[in-house]
Amino acid sequence: MSKVEGLPKFKTREAVDFVIIGSGAAGGVLAKELSGNGFNVVVLEQGLYRTAADFKHDEIKVMFQNELMNHPGWNDPQTFRNTESKIAKVSQGGAPPALYARGVGGSSVHFTANYWRFHQSDFKERSLLGPMEGTGFADWPVSYEELEPYYTKVEWECGVSGQPGPFEAPRSRPYPVPPLPVKSSGVLFEQGARAMGLHPQPAPMAILSKPHNGRPACIHCGFCMGFGCEANAKSSTLASMIPLAEATGRCEIRPLSTVFRIETDASGRASEVVYLDAAGQEQAQKAKAVILSANGAETPRLLFLSESARSPNGLANSSGIVGKYLMGNGHSVTHAAFEHPLNEFKSVQVTRIVHDFYENDPARGFYGGGGMDARPYLDSTPIMYALEGLPPGKPRWGKEYKQLLRHYFTRKMSVLGSTTSVPLASNNITLDPNLKDDKGRPVIRMTYMDHADDLAMATFLQDRAVEILSAAGAKEIWREPVEGETVLAHLLGTCRMGNDPATSVVDKYHRAHDVPNLFICDGSSFVSSGRGQPTMTIQALAFRAAEHISRFARRNEI
Amino acid sequence: MTTRVNSRRDFLKTGSTVFGTSWIALNMPLALAAGQAAGQNMQAAAAFENITAREAVVLGAIADQVIPVDESPSASEIGVVHFIDVVLGGFMAGNAPLLRQGLEDLDTRSKLIDSDQKGFAELSFEQQKKLLRSVEDTPFFDTFHFMTICGMFCMPEYGGNREHAGWDLLGFNHQHAWQPPFGYYDAAVHDAGAEGGKTDEQG
Numbered sequence: 001m002s003k004v005e006g007l008p009k010f011k012t013r014e015a016v017d018f019v020i021i022g023s024g025a026a027g028g029v030l031a032k033e034l035s036g037n038g039f040n041v042v043v044l045e046q047g048l049y050r051t052a053a054d055f056k057h058d059e060i061k062v063m064f065q066n067e068l069m070n071h072p073g074w075n076d077p078q079t080f081r082n083t084e085s086k087i088a089k090v091s092q093g094g095a096p097p098a099l100y101a102r103g104v105g106g107s108s109v110h111f112t113a114n115y116w117r118f119h120q121s122d123f124k125e126r127s128l129l130g131p132m133e134g135t136g137f138a139d140w141p142v143s144y145e146e147l148e149p150y151y152t153k154v155e156w157e158c159g160v161s162g163q164p165g166p167f168e169a170p171r172s173r174p175y176p177v178p179p180l181p182v183k184s185s186g187v188l189f190e191q192g193a194r195a196m197g198l199h200p201q202p203a204p205m206a207i208l209s210k211p212h213n214g215r216p217a218c219i220h221c222g223f224c225m226g227f228g229c230e231a232n233a234k235s236s237t238l239a240s241m242i243p244l245a246e247a248t249g250r251c252e253i254r255p256l257s258t259v260f261r262i263e264t265d266a267s268g269r270a271s272e273v274v275y276l277d278a279a280g281q282e283q284a285q286k287a288k289a290v291i292l293s294a295n296g297a298e299t300p301r302l303l304f305l306s307e308s309a310r311s312p313n314g315l316a317n318s319s320g321i322v323g324k325y326l327m328g329n330g331h332s333v334t335h336a337a338f339e340h341p342l343n344e345f346k347s348v349q350v351t352r353i354v355h356d357f358y359e360n361d362p363a364r365g366f367y368g369g370g371g372m373d374a375r376p377y378l379d380s381t382p383i384m385y386a387l388e389g390l391p392p393g394k395p396r397w398g399k400e401y402k403q404l405l406r407h408y409f410t411r412k413m414s415v416l417g418s419t420t421s422v423p424l425a426s427n428n429i430t431l432d433p434n435l436k437d438d439k440g441r442p443v444i445r446m447t448y449m450d451h452a453d454d455l456a457m458a459t460f461l462q463d464r465a466v467e468i469l470s471a472a473g474a475k476e477i478w479r480e481p482v483e484g485e486t487v488l489a490h491l492l493g494t495c496r497m498g499n500d501p502a503t504s505v506v507d508k509y510h511r512a513h514d515v516p517n518l519f520i521c522d523g524s525s526f527v528s529s530g531r532g533q534p535t536m537t538i539q540a541l542a543f544r545a546a547e548h549i550s551r552f553a554r555r556n557e558i
Numbered sequence: 559m560t561t562r563v564n565s566r567r568d569f570l571k572t573g574s575t576v577f578g579t580s581w582i583a584l585n586m587p588l589a590l591a592a593g594q595a596a597g598q599n600m601q602a603a604a605a606f607e608n609i610t611a612r613e614a615v616v617l618g619a620i621a622d623q624v625i626p627v628d629e630s631p632s633a634s635e636i637g638v639v640h641f642i643d644v645v646l647g648g649f650m651a652g653n654a655p656l657l658r659q660g661l662e663d664l665d666t667r668s669k670l671i672d673s674d675q676k677g678f679a680e681l682s683f684e685q686q687k688k689l690l691r692s693v694e695d696t697p698f699f700d701t702f703h704f705m706t707i708c709g710m711f712c713m714p715e716y717g718g719n720r721e722h723a724g725w726d727l728l729g730f731n732h733q734h735a736w737q738p739p740f741g742y743y744d745a746a747v748h749d750a751g752a753e754g755g756k757t758d759e760q761g
Contacts (some may be wrong), residue, residue, distance in 0.1 A: 057732070060712050065649055181748065184741030219735035230734075340742035345730055347740055382711035382730050387704070397624040397694070397703060398687065402727070409728040410741070 008040070008252050012285045016040045017553065019273045019287040021259050021302065024106020025535050026522040026542040027293035028237020029158075032244045033546030035251035039553060042252050042285055043245075044275055047102030048072050049255035050109070052239070055228030059381045062227050068101045068110050072256060073280070074438035078297075082449040082484055084426055090435060090443075097446040098297035098429070099489045104255055105238025106295065107489075107535075112225040112349045113206040113234055114533040115160045116371060117151050117540075120144040120169045121359060122530050129360060132367060135451070136325045136423035140527040141499050141508035142544075144169050150540035155204075158539060159212045159235040162204030167355045177210040179203065179351070180218060184342035185413035186351035189374030192472030193354050196464075203350040203373060206235035206535070215239060220347035222380055257283075260441065262290055262306040262315055262518070270315075270518045276439070289517040289558045291549070293542070296326065296491030296523040297444050300429045303495070305441060316512035316520070319502055322495055323429040326446070327421035327529035328488030330370075330454035332462035333377060334415045335391070336474035341410035344376030354468075357461060358531055368457035370419040371531045372465060377414040385409055391478045415469060417461025418532020421492070422451035429494050450484045458482045490534050495524035509548040510541070517558045521545045606639075608646040608654070614639050616661050617702075619679040623690050624706045626683075631723050633706050641709030641718030653701050660698030664689065 010016050017039035020027045027043060035041045047068075061067040079088035080097040101110045121128060123140040131137060152173045154160065162175040179202035182190075186203075193200040207224070208217050218233040232239040245251040256278035263284070265271040270290040277283045292299050300323035306315035314322050354372040361369075379385040386405055389412065395401045421427075427449065431442035450458075459482045469477050498504025501513035506525060512518040523538050530537060552558050606614055621633035646654050665677035667689055675681060681689065693699050709718030711725065719725060725732055739745040 056713075057734075058713055060708055060716065064708070181738040181740075182744055183738075184743035187743045187747055220737065220740070221734050222736070338743070341729065342743060343729075343741040346736045347738075382725060382728055383708055385728070386707045386711055397690075399626050399628060402625050402628065406727055406729070409730060 006249065007246055008249060010040060010042050010252050010285075012283050015286040015288050016042050017287070018042070018289050018291055019044060019285050020291045020293055021273065022106060022292070022294040022298070022522065023104045023237065023242065023253060024100075024293065024295060024522070025108045025237060025538045027291070028105060028108065028241040028245070029539050029542035030291055030293060030521060030546050030549075031251050031253075032237075032241040033543060034550060035245045035248040037546070037550040038250070039550070040250050041245070042254060042287070044257040044259055044273065044285070045104050045106075045253060045255050046071065046258040047104065047255065049104045049253060050228060050238070052228070052230050052232045055230045057221070057223045057227070059383045063381065063384060066095070068103060068226075068228060069096065069099065071102060071258070071437075073258070073276075076437040076441075076443065077435065078444045078446060079432045079435055080446050080448070080486060082447070082486070084447050087434070088432060088445045088447070095487045097448070097487055098295075098444055098491055099487050100295050100297065100491065103238075104242060104253055105236040108206075108236035109228045109238050110226050111236075111535060112375075114350055114353075114373065115154070115162070115204045115206045115536040116353070116355075116531070116533040117168060117171075117204075118144065118147075118530050118537050119167070119358060122528055123147075125360065125528060129367070132422065136425060136496070138423070138496075138498065138503075138527050141497050147537070147540050147544060148172060150543040151536065153543045154536055154539045157213070157543075158206060158237070158240045159208050159215065160204055160206050160536075161209040163202050165201035165204075165353075165355060166199045167358055175204070177208055177212050180205055180207060180209045180348055181220075182351045183344065183347055185344055185374040185376065188338065188342070188413065188472040188474075189352045189354070189415065189468060192468035192470070195471035196467055198354050198356045198468070200352050200354050203353045204536075205348055205350065207348050208233045208235065213240070218348060222345045222347060225349050225377075225380065254278075258439075259294070259302060260305065260439075262292070262302065264306075264308060264310065264315065264515065268310055268515060270515055289519065289549075289553070291519045291521060293520075293522045296494045297429050297446070299520060299522055299524045300494045301431065301444050304431045311514070316495070316505055316514045316518060318514050319505060321425070321503065322505055324425045324427075325423040325493040325496055326427040326429055326448060326488075327423055327490070327492040327526065328448065328485050329421055329490045329492075329529055329532040329534070330419035330450050330458040330485065331532070332417040332458040332465070332482045333480040334417075334462050334465035334469065335478050335480070336413055336415075336469040336472075337391075337408055337411045337476045338413070338473065339411070339475055342413055343410050344413055345380050345382075345409075349375040349377070349380065355531075357464065364457075364460060366453040366456040367422065368420040368453050369531055370417055370457050370461050371533065372415055372417050372461055372468075374413055374415055376412070377416060379409070379412050379414065382409070385412075391476060415465035417458055417465060419454050419457040419461065420531060421454050421529040423493055423496075423528065424451060446488070448485060448488065455482055455484070490523065490529075490532070492523040492526040492529055492534055495520045496527050497525045498527065509552070510545040511552075519545065519549055606643045608643050609639075613658070613661060614643070615679045616664065616677065617642055619686060620664070620690065620702060621706045621709070623683075623686055624703060625710060630727050633710055635720075636710055636723045637714075637718040637720040638706050638709035641712060641716050642705050644717045645705065645708070650705065653705075656698055656701055660693070660696070660702065663698070664693070667692075
């Protein structure tokens with residue numbers, strides 16, 4: 001729980017200026033900006049309010065019991081299918097199809113913290129490349145130039161380590177702190193990539209290499225991807241934004257508060273947000289405006305759950321596209337072993353990236369682009385490594401297995417390729433018609449199959465990874481099969497932005513076309529997927545949205 | 559030995575076959591203090607809370623097939639049986655019936671191999687190995703394998719990974735802070751006193 005003294009306690013029956021649903025990458029930024037601009041803000045977060053001291057190196061709890069991802073109060077499963085003609089099946093244990101953290105700070109607490117800016121082209125590929133039949137391929141209603149000041153705000157206010165790369169779009173300010181120290185995987189990846197004539201660069205990471213904004217530098221403990229940061233060096237909103245929001249004295253964070261619906265009044269405006277509080281009591285917080293930042297799966301779910309006689313297909317869904325155009329980014333994974341120890345279990349996941357294949361290239365024969373990075377991936381922690389880290393065809397028990405475990409752990413690295421996702425209406429989040437959670441809410445149903453171009457791009461990047469690793473002198477290289485994603489950590493596109501209310505859910509200021517005092521700002525706002533690292537852009541959108549929403553509120557235009 | 563498709567996504571997808579199956583099981587608080595005690599009382603005969611002494615012997619024999627003794631300790635010496643005892647009272651309680659059935663099945667099969675013996679634990683190392691190969695693709699073995707690996711490489715508070723012997727096997731040094739150089743290939747870069755980003759500026 002927060003240690004800040006004198007935090008406000010707003011009354012549920014008196015309308016606050018804003019209720020923000022979700023305290024993650026977007027919600028945390030909006031809470032800080034709006035409270036900083038003088039507005040009273042209540043943040044409803046379904047998870048716990050953990051702090052750095054609560055984060056441990058406990059692989060069993062974090063990786064196998066999903067401690068940071070489970071609903072803290074009850075069973076809330078999800079279902080998955082790869083095509084709409086199938087009945088979705090429940091996913092229990094393991095990783096859920098829509099993979100996100102619950103808790104103050106949301107998924108920014110457990111993310112890997114790759115912070116690539118989008119390129120100018122990401123916002124206007126439909127204009128640049130022409131239409132793609134049968135898809136939702138479209139331009140954004142905002143440009144890189146409009147978003148640039150807010151990318152800079154993310155880098156300086158949240159805290160991003162890096163140095164400008166050879167392919168990135170113009171920037172108005174350098175990074176606040178230099179790149180994190182290069183790891184052996186980064187050195188090898190850089191050597192191999194240069195030998196291939198490519199242009200590797202230090203990875204921009206939302207992890208501090210030097211103290212910044214009163215927060216400490218990374219201690220290189222190695223428990224980053226999937227874990228919370230015990231040092232407050234990872235720039236989650238929990239570490240960077242929430243303390244500033246609370247320091248205004250105008251922001252109340254309510255953890256363990258799960259929203260069930262957004263109520264609308266007779267005029268169709270959002271009036272209050274109904275939720276179960278930490279004690280299991282139903283509450284309804286009145287608000288002048290509601291901001292939905294619950295992530296690209298929970299956000300459409302809440303809109304569907306908020307259906308009414310006026311909005312029978314879900315709130316803000318007159319277009320019928322809420323939940324559609326889900327994009328998760330395609331991936332390919334390539335492993336390699338080297339002669340000497342790399343010790344990839346130390347420090348952050350990624351220190352070098354390659355963006356030579358970022359832009360679409362007609363010569364490839366398919367749409368798409370992507371980025372590559374060097375990292376330990378799931379082999380940075382011992383149990384995950386021992387279960388699945390050896391090359392294919394090796395024994396998984398016995399004397400030889402033990403000897404192989406000894407050999408590979410320190411000598412392995414991986415290259416991850418991340419790609420575009422073509423927006424498809426058939427990839428979506430809906431309410432499962434057959435399954436409810438323990439509190440009677442229909443659960444999240446994900447329907448997802450990567451477009452053939454996404455898989456082709458992932459394979460293309462894997463081919464390049466093999467070349468790079470080979471040029472770097474790898475002793476062994478092996479590929480994980482490129483196949484359709486079944487677990488999405490990036491939940492994008494399900495309430496897309498646009499100027500036309502018939503083909504989008506929110507306008508360019510994140511205001512719902514149908515509901516004047518409802519704003520939706522998180523990964524769901526995306527029109528295209530970028531190249532695999534969306535959080536930087538989610539936060540830039542949130543900073544920009546906060547500025548415009550504040551302007552509307554001051555002018556009484558909400 | 560079995561050959562498996564090396565896909566982390568397979569693992570993520572099929573996790574449910576080896577984890578506790580319900581939210582309640584997954585969220586059952588695990589008594590880490592009890593695990594610690596189990597780790598400390600490894601030599602004591604009555605250290606087990608959730609398994610019988612006989613089950614402990616058989617579990618230890620199978621665990622030592624997964625991670626046998628060589629120049630470093632075997633799984634049972636590292637505390638894997640104590641780990642299993644702890645988690646069967648916690649988040650893997652739901653797996654107990656599958657585990658017990660598998661142990662009984664192994665004892666039954668063992669008597670077919672050598673009717674003079676009491677069961678699996680009394681077979682020779684080579685006989686045990688051969689018998690396990692015949693069940694290595696079963697849910698029982700998958701579950702047992704998962705528990706053994708967790709017991710080998712978990713935080714020692716769970717009763718396994720005694721004196722960090724599991725981590726030592728891998729070369730995983732568990733400390734809370736590191737400084738560069740981290741490995742062989744970045745040593746030269748950091749020895750040259752270069753800052754994080756500045757490695758190799760050609761090109």
